[in-house]
Amino acid sequence: MESDPKIETIDLNLYYGSFRALTDVNIRIPGRSVTAIIGPSGCGKSTLLRCFNRMNDLIEHADVRGRIMIEGRNILDRDMDVVALRRKIGMVFQRPNVFSLSIYNNLKFGLRIHRMMAKKADIMSAIQDGLEHVGLWDDLKDRLDANAQSLTLEQQQRLCIARVLILRPDIILLDEPCSALDPVSTLRIEELLRVLCAEYTLVIVTHNMQQAARCSDYTALMYLGQLIEFGQTHQIFMNPKEKLTEDYIRGSFG
Amino acid sequence: MLREGFHNQIKELERDVLHMGQFVIEAVNRSVKALGELDAKQAKRVMDEDAQVNKQRWDLEDKCVDLIARQQPVASDLREIIAMLSIVRDLERIGDYAEGIGKIVLLHGDQPLVRPLIYLPEMTEKALSMLRRSLDAFVNRDAGQAQQICLEDDEVDRLYDQAYHDLLQHMIEDPSLITRATYLIWAAHNIERIADRATNIAESVVYLVTGTPTELNVSRY
Numbered sequence: 001m002e003s004d005p006k007i008e009t010i011d012l013n014l015y016y017g018s019f020r021a022l023t024d025v026n027i028r029i030p031g032r033s034v035t036a037i038i039g040p041s042g043c044g045k046s047t048l049l050r051c052f053n054r055m056n057d058l059i060e061h062a063d064v065r066g067r068i069m070i071e072g073r074n075i076l077d078r079d080m081d082v083v084a085l086r087r088k089i090g091m092v093f094q095r096p097n098v099f100s101l102s103i104y105n106n107l108k109f110g111l112r113i114h115r116m117m118a119k120k121a122d123i124m125s126a127i128q129d130g131l132e133h134v135g136l137w138d139d140l141k142d143r144l145d146a147n148a149q150s151l152t153l154e155q156q157q158r159l160c161i162a163r164v165l166i167l168r169p170d171i172i173l174l175d176e177p178c179s180a181l182d183p184v185s186t187l188r189i190e191e192l193l194r195v196l197c198a199e200y201t202l203v204i205v206t207h208n209m210q211q212a213a214r215c216s217d218y219t220a221l222m223y224l225g226q227l228i229e230f231g232q233t234h235q236i237f238m239n240p241k242e243k244l245t246e247d248y249i250r251g252s253f254g
Numbered sequence: 255m256l257r258e259g260f261h262n263q264i265k266e267l268e269r270d271v272l273h274m275g276q277f278v279i280e281a282v283n284r285s286v287k288a289l290g291e292l293d294a295k296q297a298k299r300v301m302d303e304d305a306q307v308n309k310q311r312w313d314l315e316d317k318c319v320d321l322i323a324r325q326q327p328v329a330s331d332l333r334e335i336i337a338m339l340s341i342v343r344d345l346e347r348i349g350d351y352a353e354g355i356g357k358i359v360l361l362h363g364d365q366p367l368v369r370p371l372i373y374l375p376e377m378t379e380k381a382l383s384m385l386r387r388s389l390d391a392f393v394n395r396d397a398g399q400a401q402q403i404c405l406e407d408d409e410v411d412r413l414y415d416q417a418y419h420d421l422l423q424h425m426i427e428d429p430s431l432i433t434r435a436t437y438l439i440w441a442a443h444n445i446e447r448i449a450d451r452a453t454n455i456a457e458s459v460v461y462l463v464t465g466t467p468t469e470l471n472v473s474r475y
Contacts, residue, residue: 187256194259213324214260237323 006031006171006201007052012066014047014056014225021047023225025066029218034193034202036212036233039222039248045205048222049173052203053089054082070171087114089171090164095180096156098148103140106148106159107131110167130166134158134192154185161192165200172196174204178211190215209249213237221245260325264334267317268393271338271345274310275389278349279382281307282448285355286378289441290371297359300352307349314342330462337462341392344451344458348385351444351451358437368424368434373417377445380410384452391456397463400456404470410449411473417442446475 005028014022022044029035037045047056054075056062067074075085087110099106107127110116117123127144131137136158140146148159157177164172174193178186193202193215206212212219212233219236221228221244229236229245240246247253255261281300288296318339321327327335384403391400421435421442450473461467 184256191257191259210326214326233324234320238320 004031005029006070007203008069009048009051010067010069012048012051012064012068014044014051014065015061015063016059017061021225022051025225025227027220027227027230029201029203031201032197032199033217034197034204034215035218035220036216037203037205037220037222038207038209038212039228040253041207043222044225045220045222046175047225048227049175049203049205052171052173053086053091054080055091057082083114087167088169089173090167090169092157092160092164092172092174092177094176096153096160098151098156098159100147100149102145103148103151103159104144107163107166110163114167116167126166130162131159133165133196134162136162152185154181154188157181157185157189158192161196165196169200171201171203174202176205176207179207186211221248223248260321260327261331263317263321263325264327264331267314267321267338268334270310270314270317271341272389272393274307274314274342274345275385277303277310278307278345278352279385281349281352282355282378282382282445285352285359286371286374286441286445288359289355289367289374292359292362292367294360297356300356304349304353307346311342311346315339318342333462333465337392337458340458341455344454348448348451351448354444355441358441361437362434365434368421368431368438371438372420373413374438374442374445377410377413377417377442377449380406380413381445381449381452384410384449385455388452388455388459391459392462395459395463397460400459400463401470403456404453407449407453407471407473410446411475414442414446414475443475446473449473450475 007027007029009025009027012022012025013020025048037048039045050056051064051068056064064076066076068076070089073080099109101109104127107130108123111123111126117126128137128141131140136155139155148156151159157180161172178189181189190211193204196202197217204212204216216233218230219233220230221236221242223244229240229242231241236245237249240249281303284296285300287293288300318335321335384406388400388403390396391403418439421439425432425435453471453473457468457470460470
């Protein structure tokens with residue numbers, strides 16, 4: 001595995017009140033690749049994902065202990081600029097969460113919040129670039145004024161990814177990004193992830209083991225808040241080291 | 255195309271299989287040339303390079319199994335991967351036959367051939383032609399051509415028969431030649447087996463195209 005990880009957690013623990021949702025998680029996620037986090041419902045995979053951009057800060061009684069190192073910095077430090085962090089580490093959710101605004105304004109929204117660009121020409125060029133990256137530009141370039149909620153679910157999810165991309169993030173977190181999509185749209189989004197990982201570090205939580213097998217370079221199995229095994233997807237699906245991993249991916253439980 | 259990445263991986267594997275095919279074809283040619291000239295240096299090279307053939311086999315098998323485990327291939331994609339798994343094993347074995355002929359060169363030591371090679375060059379040409387065309391049939395998904403190739407195995411068997419009886423005659427006439435004449439029978443047998451492996455590859459092509467596993471021609475040996 002890569003010696004210099006993009007994200008590294010050190011003895012990461014998370015409590016929701018007295019419930020320990022993550023137990024001593026130590027994981028080193030390589031850059032410019034797709035890492036899938038799998039495991040049965042409630043195993044802590046989304047909780048772990050949300051640690052990476054401090055989304056758990058928004059949950060009352062969530063207490064995060066340990067360190068999460070990203071580019072040499074512990075992002076759990078109190079003086080961390082969380083808004084800037086969330087620009088560098090974008091997130092895509094289960095259901096596409098487009099705003100009831102035009103396609104154009106959906107994309108401009110993030111740029112405005114982060115005060116990234118002022119000139120109209122720069123904004124337009126960023127929007128075009130973002131839509132091209134997610135394969136929507138040709139379809140949507142003539143109707144950027146249309147309400148984003150009029151798009152198909154797959155297009156909406158692509159738009160959400162574009163909205164993350166134009167903020168020039170390093171890392172993109174995806175929390176079951178295909179669970180609202182049909183199988184064909186799912187495959188197309190997976191293809192997109194394979195293209196994006198040439199430039200970005202992607203971490204995807206999925207309850208669909210086959211999806212992890214298809215589209216990730218590395219796979220992590222979580223169970224009861226613990227990281228059971230982490231390795232190259234090839235190794236995990238061909239010859240897992242842990243019996244628990246073997247049993248889970250073979251469908252013996254979960 | 256939907257799942258472009260997956261289909262590119264299959265295409266890449268297909269190119270690797272053809273590359274391996276080219277590699278073993280050259281190995282066979284060089285081994286037979288080395289035998290004709292009793293060139294020990296060339297023979298050793300063929301033997302050493304067999305390790306590369308073996309490595310290609312394991313690498314390609316691993317990639318095929320990875321695609322099965324991770325991409326859930328179905329229909330013609332699945333059949334192609336299954337066909338490739340079988341083809342790389344046949345190619346690897348053909349590499350072993352070339353290595354075997356290299357060993358036969360070394361077994362001669364300082365002694366000459368019992369007679370110049372008569373049947374072996376023609377057998378080799380025919381067997382490798384079958385192999386080349388079975389790989390072409392694989393690329394072109396041409397079940398008709400594949401079936402045709404299998405019929406040609408009889409011709410290689412016939413040449414092997416002639417070589418065998420010819421060498422037997424030498425042994426009867428001069429028993430001191432028995433050991434070296436036997437070497438040449440082994441070499442001829444190896445080439446005869448290469449044609450059988452080419453037939454196996456043709457059968458894999460028919461399976462890939464039609465979906466029906468078929469035994470197309472049973473070798474006499």
